[in-house]
Amino acid sequence: MNVCVTVNGKVYERVVEPRLLLSDFLRHELNLTGTHVGCEQGVCGACTVLLNGDPVRSCLIFAVQAHEQEIMTVEGLAPAGTDKLHPLQEAFRDAHGLQCGFCTPGFLLTLLPFIEENPNPTEQEIREALSGNLCRCTGYQNIVKAVKLAVETAERGE
């Protein structure tokens, strides 16, 4: 089947098996390997990408379902062509919200629309937003801190 998607602002057209998962499509067809696969069944959130701005689990979606739609992966987060980081990425670095890094892209993409929609989240709301993503390394404390840090930075308008 033919699939035409915009990923991180770039249009891609490919012919794929109808049952090819979006996660495999991104990783193997487009070589966007920042999207990680942890559980293959929609539990861990490592494979989260944005589909038309909403977080979705790319291991639960067929590539063809994204036909003529917009996807954002972790590779699209930092300003392209620079070595700058997005403020959310900076916050994860500064609050040490990562260890092995395997879960990190999924957390970032879950959080991106959350922070945009909730510029002043409570701790409870932050935890709620994170509750669908698993991290086996950190114990989550620093991930929560990273979100708070990102929110504060945004508030200060930095």
Added chain:
Amino acid sequence: MKHIDAATHTRGESQYIDDVPQPEGMLHAAVFGSPIAHGRLLTIDLDKAREVPGVRTILTADDIPGENQVGALIADEMLLAESTVHFVGEPIALVLAETPATAHKAAQMISVETEALPVITDPRVAFEKGEIIGATRTFVLGDVDQAWKDCDVVVEGSCEIAGQEHLYLETQRARAVPREDGCLQIYASTQSPYAVQKGVARILGLPHHKVEVDVKRLGGGFGGKEDQATHWACLAALGAQITGKAIELVLPRHQDMVMTGKRHPYSSDYKIGLKQDGKIVAYEARHYQNAGAAADLSPAILERTLFHSTNAYFIPNVRAFAASCRTNLPPNTAFRGFGGPQGMFVIESAITKAAETLEVTREEIQLKNLLQDHDIFPYGQQVHDANIRRTWQEAEKSFKLKNLQKRIREFNDNHFEKKKGFAIMPICFGISFTATFLNQAGALVHVYTDGSVSVSTGGVEMGQGLITNLAKIAATAFGIDEARVKVETTNTTRVANMSPSAASATTDLNGNATLAAASEILQRLKSFAVKELNLSHPERLTIEKETLLFEGKETGWTWQKLVQSAYFNRVDLSAHGFYATPGVWFNKDKEKGHPFAYHVFGTAAFEVTVDCLRGTYEIDKTKIVHDLGRPMNELIDRGQIEGGLAQGLGWMTLEELKFDDQGRYLSNSLASYKVPDVFFMPDDLEIKLLENVNNTWGPYGTKAVGEPPLMYGIGVFFALQDAMRAFRPEMPLTFDTPMTPEKVLMQLHRDEIEGFKTDSDVMADHQEQPVKETE
């Protein structure tokens, strides 16, 4: 210093094995595993699978050119089964195909004929049948048999301690690439590159030097990739050797869970004797370790159970016995804590039971028996710098634990269905590999003419922050900016015969080896510089902030100038450093020695709230005082403490491994095996570091941090029990982990729920419907 990989991790640019662009013509592998837990393998039917378009070949044990053996400590585990299978999922055949999907599809079309043999899943049954791996072990101090009569009370009981799935987020994987002249290059997600190198060489009948193993990073390991990463790398290597093509093997999550070993479940018995005042006089424990179907690292893990069988307490009379029992579960393996946590859980259970009998609190007995300097462990080592009391007192003081307990009592007096519970968990964990020879490490350091530095060691980065620490160590040693240092991949051609990244000792060992290499280069640089600068006493030269100082005064030379001039004067700017932990030894015949360089101490306190009508609970507070020595990278070390705690809490509460009595793994996906999420973690988690402690063993006074914090998690079990007792004081104390909400409910309302389904009914139901196996 921030995690060195933070930028690439958050940009999605950090490469794990299968993120690296694949070599031309690479094939993908899928494993077919045994559908039954024990039986004779009569025939393997590969015909249908071979017909799947895109399948190149299918390999079985017959195709192995070298020795079909992956047992590390004992040669009792085949890479691919020959005539017998010993656990569900044991690899039997390897499909090589053009795509992963084709390989897996074909693997599902393989079938085998088997003749079932009796299945053992219970370690006590295995022990009775003589299914024991290696020797049983007994550590003895004093004379327990004599001591019982000096006790005012003696209590006995047993514990059933569950295993635990590692659940590294990156499943097991490896890529093998054939190189010229019969050499192989292996990229593996392993904590032990040398184990992979040895394993591949053994399977293929090659000398070690023809196998190069390279490891960039792991998406989590936790012990699960210490020994058990080797199998998958060997399978990929076998495929590469036979087809001449690059081979990649990535285990799907379900197969990773079914085919790999876990933390060992233990069945243990204890007997403890005390004086009326709470002083422990004698302690006896018998541990039956559920090793699974092969030795793997079980004998070494068993040993650590004994080393930690008295946790942070001094007990004058001890007899601790342990047996590694062979069952038909996947071979269990290393997991953060390495057998120590099970030993500690048992003594904590014994203390809890004794407190009930003596009608005192657990804490009274715990505190009374904490280690003091010069106390002797059952393994003969004296404790030094026993900071355990300091961490306990510090916790009591800074967290006002007495007030906390008072508030908990008040809460319980005023609430009916919700009850709060409290527990303290002190820990003492020995640092060093208990196999003394493993306490060695090498490092290779290069200084380039532009002043940049490259560091290679045998340590593997798996998220713990090792390479960040190594960069900092090298930069501090040279007196240069951290940005000048690059830590390379872990590669067997740069550092030979490396020990696994395990035992919490990776930074200690590899950091000290890095220091040794750096100081050799520094010595050469300084000898050269004193000559050039017409000075004497090279030892009075130092480098600070990239400037060369003599007796603290500027010489006018920068680091860069020093390096460049040295190069033009033909000074060697590379060095290999070596470190072997001094003073550690252990005599297995006597079961005495000095196995640990030092111990890590700490105290955690827990407050929990249990909904006694529903069985659900919350961990309200966790307060920890931890002894880190002098932390070098506090942010990173704190991350290790929190992560370790989370795993310990999960092990004690949510993470329930379910096997049926035919050895089939029921909780075989993330949908049925629950690990802590962000909600589960305590809202109020505070970690204080013990101040003013030094450690002569770790680089720059640091202490190892990887494993010990996991054992804090044990405390939550007893806090939950405390809350349950507040609701139902007559509830019998049982020590079966994990304390899932279901179990809380069942224990609180056993009588009322009679008639409802129990755990074993549910298990029986599962057995009636055959579980469909897809391997």
